[in-house]
Amino acid sequence: MAIVAAGAVGPRAIAAVEPDGFTLSPRCPPSFELTPRGTCELRDRYQLYDSLQGRGMGGTRTALPPHRNGFTPRQIDLGRYLFFDPVLSGDGTLSCASCHRLDKGLADGRPRSVGVGGKDAGRAAPTLWNVAFLSRLTWDARANSLEAQAEGPLFSPVEMANDPARLRRTLNDNATYRRLFAEAFPDRRGAIELDLAYAALAAFQSTLVSFNSRYDRYAHGHTAALTGREIEGLNVFRSFVARCSECHMPPLFTTGQVAVIGAPEPPGRPFDAGAQVTFGAPKLRGGFKVPTLRNIARTAPYMHSGAFATLRETVEFYNEGRGNAVPPGEALYLHWHIGSPELTGYEVDRIVDFLQALTDETFLPRVPARVPSGLPPVDNPRRTARGPSMQPDDNRGIVR
Ligand code: HEC
Ligand code: HEC
Numbered sequence: 001m002a003i004v005a006a007g008a009v010g011p012r013a014i015a016a017v018e019p020d021g022f023t024l025s026p027r028c029p030p031s032f033e034l035t036p037r038g039t040c041e042l043r044d045r046y047q048l049y050d051s052l053q054g055r056g057m058g059g060t061r062t063a064l065p066p067h068r069n070g071f072t073p074r075q076i077d078l079g080r081y082l083f084f085d086p087v088l089s090g091d092g093t094l095s096c097a098s099c100h101r102l103d104k105g106l107a108d109g110r111p112r113s114v115g116v117g118g119k120d121a122g123r124a125a126p127t128l129w130n131v132a133f134l135s136r137l138t139w140d141a142r143a144n145s146l147e148a149q150a151e152g153p154l155f156s157p158v159e160m161a162n163d164p165a166r167l168r169r170t171l172n173d174n175a176t177y178r179r180l181f182a183e184a185f186p187d188r189r190g191a192i193e194l195d196l197a198y199a200a201l202a203a204f205q206s207t208l209v210s211f212n213s214r215y216d217r218y219a220h221g222h223t224a225a226l227t228g229r230e231i232e233g234l235n236v237f238r239s240f241v242a243r244c245s246e247c248h249m250p251p252l253f254t255t256g257q258v259a260v261i262g263a264p265e266p267p268g269r270p271f272d273a274g275a276q277v278t279f280g281a282p283k284l285r286g287g288f289k290v291p292t293l294r295n296i297a298r299t300a301p302y303m304h305s306g307a308f309a310t311l312r313e314t315v316e317f318y319n320e321g322r323g324n325a326v327p328p329g330e331a332l333y334l335h336w337h338i339g340s341p342e343l344t345g346y347e348v349d350r351i352v353d354f355l356q357a358l359t360d361e362t363f364l365p366r367v368p369a370r371v372p373s374g375l376p377p378v379d380n381p382r383r384t385a386r387g388p389s390m391q392p393d394d395n396r397g398i399v400r
Helices: 002-009 073-084 146-155 164-172 175-184 194-205 214-219 228-237 275-279 311-319 345-356
Strands: 032-034 040-042 258-260 287-289
Touching: 073 175, 073 194, 146 194, 164 175, 164 194, 175 194, 214 228, 228 345, 275 287, 311 345
Parallel strands: none
Antiparallel strands: 032 040, 258 287
16 A cells, blocks of 8 residues: 555645635646646556557557546546535435445445435446546446436436436535636636536546556566466466456456346346347347456455355356356347356466456545535545545645
8 A cells, every 4th residue: 555645745735725624636646647738647557558459358468548538636636525525416415435435446335236215226336446448337338428427326316316406506505616616617617517517526537547456567577466376367367268358358357348248137136138228239138338357356246236245156157157147038149258168166266366466446535524515425434444545634735
C-alpha cells in the first residue's frame, strides 16, 4: 500500500478554505499528469507497448485501449463528492458508494444489489475499477458512456429512485453545490444542469484505475512478482485448452464484448435474457458483457446473478462443460470459446491462485469527511476503517 500516499506527499496544494469548508482539489490524482489544457491524463507503463488488439490472446505486453479522459482536477473532485453523497437518491439513504463500496472492491458483496427501501435491484453490482476503458457499460451492455450510465441507478425505482426534476432542484437548492459546480465548470454559469453532474461522476470514475497488481509487475518484467503456482495458473488461463484470456484479455482482463456463456441463475430466480433485450438479438439471449477480472478476489459473489460464492466455484463452472447450467428448454448460442476443457483439480486451483495476483487497490479514492448535503457519506470510514486509504480527508484541496 506504500504508493497510496503518492498524492499527499508533495507540498500540499493550498487552496483558500471557503466558509462552508469545501474546496475542490486543483491537482490531478496520482498517476495522472496535468496537461497544458488543464486536464488530467493517465500515465501508465502499458503505454510503452504496442496494441495486439485483434491478434490473438493478448500477451503480457499488450497496450491498453484508449482511456476516457479530458477532465479537470476540479471536475474529478466534484465527482467524488457526488459519488459519496446520499442526497443523490430519492430518500437520501443511498450514495453510489453504497453499492460500489471501497471495502468490497467497488462492488457490494451481495449476490444482487439492494436499492432504496430494500428493493432487489435484480443484478450484482459490478466493480468500477478501470470502467473508463469500457465503451459499453452494465452487464447487458445497455449504456454507451459513463454519463449515460449514471442515469440508470439515479432514476431506477429499484436503485436510487430519484427523478430528474427532484435531483436538479436538490442540487440547485444547495449553496455549496452551486459554488462547486461553478468552479468545476466555469464555462457553464447559471443553474446546475444534470449533464454536469453526470460529467463530474464520469470524471471521478475515470480515476479508478488499477494497474499495479503483482500480475502487472510480472508483465513489466519482474518475474519474481508471481509465485511459481501463480505462473502455472497464468499459463493455464492463457492456454488454448482453458481459453480464459480470449475473453478476459490482458491487460484489462476483458475484451469489453458481450458473450453468451450460460452461467446460471441462483435457484428460484427466473432466466435473465441479458443482452438479447439490449440489442433485440435472439443470438445474444443470455449474453452478458465480459467482466474485468481486476480485483476479482475482492468482489465475491460472482457473475451477473451472484450465483457463485467463491472463485473456485466460478472456475469449476467453466470446467463442468459447455452448457452445463443452461436451463431445460433454453437453446442458447454459446460462445465458441466456451468448451469442455477438462482441467485437472490441480489446474483449477492454479487458476484461482493466479486470480489472486490481480488485486491492486493502490488508488482507492478517499472518502470525503463530509459531503455538501451534510448527510453521512454512506461508506463512512469510521464504520469500515481498513487502512490508510480509508481515512477521511480534511476537505482541503487534496483528492487522495
Ligand atoms: C442500489 C445499488 C447501486 C447504486 C446505488 C449504484 N449502483 Fe452502479 N451498479 C449497480 C448494479 C446492480 C449495476 C449493474 C446493472 C446492470 O447491469 O443491469 C451497476 C452498474 C454500474 C456501472 C457499470 C459498470 C460496468 O462495468 O458495466 C457503473 C459505471 C456504475 N454502476 C456507476 C454508478 C454510479 C456513478 C452510481 C451513482 C450515481 C451508482 N452506480 C449507483 C448497483 C448500484
Ligand atoms: C466466451 C468468453 C469467456 C470465456 C472464454 C471465459 N469467460 Fe469468464 N466470463 C465471461 C462472461 C460473459 C462473464 C459474465 C457472465 C455472467 O455474469 O453471466 C464471465 C464471468 C467470469 C467471472 C466472474 C466475474 C465477476 O465479476 O463476477 C470469472 C471469475 C471468470 N469469468 C473467470 C473465467 C475463467 C477462469 C475462464 C477460463 C476458464 C473464463 N472466465 C473464460 C466470458 C468468458
